[in-house]
Amino acid sequence: MIFVRSFIIAGIIAIAFGYSLSKFFGFWEATVLAFVIQFVVAFVYSSFKISKTNNLTADFENEVEQLLSLSDALVPCPCGNFTYSGNVFINLENGYTCEKCNNQFRIDVSLTPTLLTTPVNEVSHTFEEISEEETKDVSITQQYTKGTEL
Numbered sequence: 001m002i003f004v005r006s007f008i009i010a011g012i013i014a015i016a017f018g019y020s021l022s023k024f025f026g027f028w029e030a031t032v033l034a035f036v037i038q039f040v041v042a043f044v045y046s047s048f049k050i051s052k053t054n055n056l057t058a059d060f061e062n063e064v065e066q067l068l069s070l071s072d073a074l075v076p077c078p079c080g081n082f083t084y085s086g087n088v089f090i091n092l093e094n095g096y097t098c099e100k101c102n103n104q105f106r107i108d109v110s111l112t113p114t115l116l117t118t119p120v121n122e123v124s125h126t127f128e129e130i131s132e133e134e135t136k137d138v139s140i141t142q143q144y145t146k147g148t149e150l
């Protein structure tokens with residue numbers, strides 16, 4: 001239906017072009033020329049659109065692959081003869097079947113936070129600074145402790 005409709009529309013446009021350009025080319029020459037040009041333009045446009053869609057799909061697949069590679073993990077099997085390699089996700093029940101011992105295993109992911117910054121107290125002094133001042137002047141330390149109590 002869409003094809004028939006666009007064919008009719010292309011025909012009407014071609015006839016209109018043929019009529020308006022009949023002084024220069026002759027009616028039928030101009031009509032056929034306009035008809036052919038419309039098909040060439042439509043073909044070029046649709047192939048451009050298809051290649052654009054293909055590029056987008058390829059880009060998306062690359063990004064998904066990059067994301068998946070972030071969760072790549074090597075898990076040595078307790079039997080010692082096999083190492084499972086695949087994607088391991090935090091919020092999924094991950095598992096594998098060992099190729100050597102034929103047992104099924106669940107992979108548990110444990111998360112451990114590691115402190116990377118220097119600890120800072122409420123009045124923006126590092127613990128190291130406070131302990132240095134503590135050894136120099138006892139009264140300042142008392143002020144600090146009073147400050148934290150308030």
Ligand SMILES: [Zn+2]
Nearest residue numbers: 077079098101
């Ligand atoms: Zn095994």
